[in-house]
Amino acid sequence: MLxxxxxxxxxxxxxxxxxILSRLTWSDSAGRRHEVLRPSPDGKASTASPNFFGSWAMLPFANRTFGSVVDDGEARFQVPANDPVGTxxxxxxxxxxDVLEHDRGHTVLEHRRIDGxxxxxxxxxxxxxLDAAGLTIGISIRNEAETVLPFGIxxxxxxxxxxxxxxxMQAAGALVFGEAFRATGQESFADGGPYAAPRAFRSGSVTAWSFLGWDGRARIETPSTGLAITLTASESLRCPVVWAPAGADFLCVEPQSHAIGAPSEPAARAAAPLRRLAPGEVLEGWLRIAPEAL
Incomplete structure (x- = not known):
């Protein structure tokens, strides 16, 4: 652990x-300690099923590809399944x-896929x-195959x-979902969307959005704990997924480069597709998480 x-x-x-960034805590000027990211209940991270805590990278595509099919309209192939609906x-x-660099406030990690x-x-x-005001994560992926392939991060x-x-948070629109979060189309917002004005997030039903045309800024405020969190992201990560089960003690705002389901679903691909990278080409982006006292 670093x-x-x-x-x-x-x-x-x-x-x-x-x-995985398994924990992020902040002590404010009054000495109160805040969990900025949801902590693990047992301190353990799994590679068998997605972790419901911290923050972790999604690549070479984000969120779901149904039936474990990657199809961007030009390339079509299967990838290994790791979920009942596909991958x-x-x-x-x-x-x-692998850890390439590490010091008190900074680390660089690398993961290569050389077979499969x-x-x-x-x-x-x-x-x-880390700096005194927040945490920044830069993420990049370089195509090391010998052919053009669709990528997302x-x-x-x-x-x-x-x-x-x-x-x-504000967005220009969102996917319209059918069964099992499969996109059937998209809708536009005239007023910035469902979270343009502050409102309580927790709901008695599942919350699931794949936003389009996000302005790159989201703010999460919890008056009862005195914590506000501002999430910002690069231009390349402006298709966030917002998700939580009914009544959950967490919420997810996931900056990503394409719409949910874009690896496999034509309607999602039409809204915000994966990026086709030539051999040696790179897709990159960043997100920043900054806490403050309310």
Whole structure:
């Protein structure tokens, strides 16, 4: 486990378990300690099933590919299944990452895929940096195959959610979902979408959005704990998924480069597709998580 520290922030990273950022805590000026990301109940990270805590990389595509099919309209192939519906969140979260650099407030991790039953061959990196005001994660993937392939990237933060937690973010539109989160089309918002104005997030039913045209900023406020979190992301990660089960004690705002289901679903691909990378070409982006006292 790697520990990073800067100011009142401390992060824990487990390279061998998917390169997961397993914990992020912040001590405010009054000495109160806040869990900025949802902590693991037992401190353990799994590569057998997705982790419901911390934050971790999604690549070479984010979220779901139904039936384990990757089809961008030009290339079509199967990838290994890791979920009942097909393949979820790619391969990075199930892989060990090598530590290339590490100091008190910074680390660089690398994961390479050099074989497998599908064409994906790539070199992925995460650069995780703490400063006194927040945490920044840079993520990149380089196509190391000998052919053009469709790629996507993202990161999957899990934020604590209390009864009074509210989410504020704006987007131009979203996918329309049919059964099992399969896209059937898209809709436009005239007013910035369902979270344009502050509102309590927790709901008695599942929350699931694949937003389009996000402005790159989301704010999560919890008055009962006195914590506000601002999430920002690069232009390349402006297709966030927002998800939580009914009544959950967490919420997910997942910056990613393409719409949910885009690896396999024509309607999602039409809205926000994967990026076709030539051999040696790189897709990259960043997200930043900054806590503050309310």
């Amino acid at each position: 520990i990073l520290q800067a100011g009142g922030l401390e992060a824990a990273i487990i390279p061998e378990s998917g390169g 979820i969140h790619g391969f990075g979260w199930q892989s060990a990452w 039953p599908d064409p994906y061959r790539y070199r992925a990196r995460q650069e995780i940096r 993202g990161h999957h933060p899990w934020f604590p959610c209390a009864a009074d937690t509210r989410l504020v």
